[in-house]
Amino acid sequence: MLNRYNFKDIFGINSKTGDIFPLFNMMVNGQYFVQYFSIPRGLAFGGIDIYRFVGRSFTGYWNNTNKVLTIAGVI
Known part of the structure; x- marks a missing residue:
């Protein structure tokens, strides 16, 4: 089932480096x-x-x- 996720619910941001990291194992475009x-x-x-x-x-x-979270698209 296709669900909607907010950015902050699936990604974190390192406040020192500004790097983004996924909070789950995930797959994007394979x-x-x-x-x-x-x-x-x-x-x-x-x-x-x-x-x-x-x-x-x-x-x-x-x-x-x-x-695993598979991202289908951006809203």
């Missing part, structure tokens, strides 16, 4: 990211520049068996 893997500014996250979407919402699917 690229897998491990929980708390740091995403520095300028690095594309599954083909998406995640810094452009700070404060926005995402749609995605949560797989409870594998504990």
